[in-house]
Amino acid sequence: MSLAWLVYVALGAVAGVLAGLLGIGGGLVLVAALVFLLPSQGVPTEIAVHAALATALGSIVLTGLSSARAHHRRGSVMWPTVGWLLPGLLLGGWLGAWLATRIDGGFLRGFIAIYCALAGLQLALDWPRSRPERADIPRGPGYAAAGGLIGAVSALVGIGGGSMTVPLLVWRGVRPVLAVGTSSACGVAIAIASAAGYASHGPEAGVMPSPSWGYVFVPAAIGIAAASVLTAPLGTRLAHRLPPLTLRRLFAAFLWIVAASLWFAG
Numbered sequence: 001m002s003l004a005w006l007v008y009v010a011l012g013a014v015a016g017v018l019a020g021l022l023g024i025g026g027g028l029v030l031v032a033a034l035v036f037l038l039p040s041q042g043v044p045t046e047i048a049v050h051a052a053l054a055t056a057l058g059s060i061v062l063t064g065l066s067s068a069r070a071h072h073r074r075g076s077v078m079w080p081t082v083g084w085l086l087p088g089l090l091l092g093g094w095l096g097a098w099l100a101t102r103i104d105g106g107f108l109r110g111f112i113a114i115y116c117a118l119a120g121l122q123l124a125l126d127w128p129r130s131r132p133e134r135a136d137i138p139r140g141p142g143y144a145a146a147g148g149l150i151g152a153v154s155a156l157v158g159i160g161g162g163s164m165t166v167p168l169l170v171w172r173g174v175r176p177v178l179a180v181g182t183s184s185a186c187g188v189a190i191a192i193a194s195a196a197g198y199a200s201h202g203p204e205a206g207v208m209p210s211p212s213w214g215y216v217f218v219p220a221a222i223g224i225a226a227a228s229v230l231t232a233p234l235g236t237r238l239a240h241r242l243p244p245l246t247l248r249r250l251f252a253a254f255l256w257i258v259a260a261s262l263w264f265a266g
Contacts, residue, residue, distance in 0.1 A: 004041060004219075004223075005219070007033075007037060008219070008220050008222075008223030008227075011030055011034075011224050011227075012059065012063070012223060012224035012225060012227030012228040012229075013228065013230070014026070014029060014231075015027070015030050015059070015063060015224065015228045016063055016066070016067070016227060016230065016231030016232040016234070016235060017231045017232070017234055017235040018251070021235035021236070021238050026060070026063065026160070027056050027057070027060055027154075027157070027159030027160055028112075028115075028116050028157070028158070028163075028255060028258060029258065030059065030158065031049075031052045031053055031056045031112060031158035031159075032052075032112075032116070032258045032262055034048075034052035034056060035048055035049055035052045035109065035262065035265075037220075038051050038052055038055070038217060041209060041217065041219075041220070042209035043208060043217060044207060046105055047105060047203060047208075047215070048105065049105040049106075049108045049109050049112070050101060050105060050108070050198070051208065051212075051216075052158065053097075053100060053108070053155070053156075053158035053194075053215070054097075054194075054198030054199070054202075054215035054216045054217075055215070055216050055217045055220045055224075056158040057097075057155070057160075057190075057191045057194045057216075058195040058218075058221035058225075059220070059222075059225040059228065060187060060188075060191040060195075061191040061225070062225035062226075062228065063160075063187075063224075063225060063229060064184055064187040064188035064191055065188055065229075066228065066230075066232040066233065067184040067232040067235070068181070068184040068185040068187075070232060070233040070237075071180070071181030071182075071184050072181070072185070074181070076177050076178050076180070076182075077178075077181045077182050077184070078137050078138070078178055080137050080139050081138045081139060081143065081169070081182055082182055084139045084140060084141075084143040084144055084147075085143050085144065085146065085147035085150070085165070085186055085189075086144075086147065086186075087144050087147065088143075088144045088145060088146065088147025088148035088150070088151060089147040089148075089161070089186055089189045089190050089193065090189055090190075090192075090193045091148055092147060092149060092150060092152035092154075092155070092190075092193075093151035093152070093154060093155045093189070093190045093192075093193030093194040094155075094193045094196065094197045095151075095197075096151060096152035096153065096154065096156050096194060097155040097193070097194045097196075097197025097198045097201065098197050098201055099155075099156065100156050100198070101198065101201040101202075108156070109262055109263075109265075110262075110263065111157065112157050112262055113258075114259070115153075115157045116255045116258045116259035116262065117255070119252075119255055120251075120252040120254075120256045120259065121252070122163065122167065122252075123248045123249065123255070124248070124252035124253075126245060126248065126249075128167050128170060129170075131171065131172065131173040132173060133174075133175060134172070134173035134174070138172050138174065146168060147186075149164075150190070151189075154194065155190070155193075155197065155198075160183070160186070160188075161190045162180070162187060165182070165183040165186050165187075166179045166180055166183045169183070195216060198214050198215040199213045199215065199216050200214060202214025202215045202216075
């Protein structure tokens with residue numbers, strides 16, 4: 001178990017930096033790693049994907065809080081936009097988790113692999129391009145509807161929604177650094193609703209190793225969160241200082257490797 005804790009901490013450190021730096025990707029890394037790691041901790045193979053999704057989302061709650069706090073202190077969270085997105089994010093996250101618990105693990109693994117490949121393509125192409133910057137803050141009922149879709153898909157692939165929220169806001173003319181900051185706050189809501197959904201619709205008692213909360217394997221969630229909380233502000237500082245294009249493309253290549261490993265391992 002001591003080696004597993006070290007792995008959890010390492011995963012959390014990477015996820016925290018990615019959450020602050022790019023606003024995307026940390027959850028995908030966590031899910032892919034946990035799918036392979038959790039069976040060695042006593043999680044049945046047939047529900048390893050569900051447990052990986054739930055555990056990753058449980059850890060993202062604290063990661064997102066740390067990242068959002070750091071972005072808020074730099075003035076890069078558009079809270080009115082978060083408010084419009086919030087109802088959809090919460091409802092979509094809960095429903096997405098409920099749906100995932102009723103889907104076969106093999107199908108979920110393939111879905112996540114395809115999502116990783118598409119997210120990598122999005123990063124590599126640096127798409128969508130920003131529109132002319134807008135002076136007003138995006139708001140309106142359309143964002144609540146978009147939040148529902150973002151929340152549901154995020155719950156199905158175990159992420160905080162940044163790979164959808166950031167492109168949406170950039171496409172609407174928001175500066176990338178503001179899009180990342182706003183996405184980090186949205187990710188907290190998605191993670192809370194999704195993790196609660198996975199916990200509430202968990203397997204029968206005794207199926208998951210102890211201590212678990214539904215599908216959430218608590219030791220992994222805590223170990224990942226403890227490290228990611230410390231490293232998320234580092235990613236935030238880098239996001240305000242570094243041109244992200246090269247990093248985005250390198251991470252795109254990494255996501256394609258993750259996608260291939262999930263697809264062919266299944």
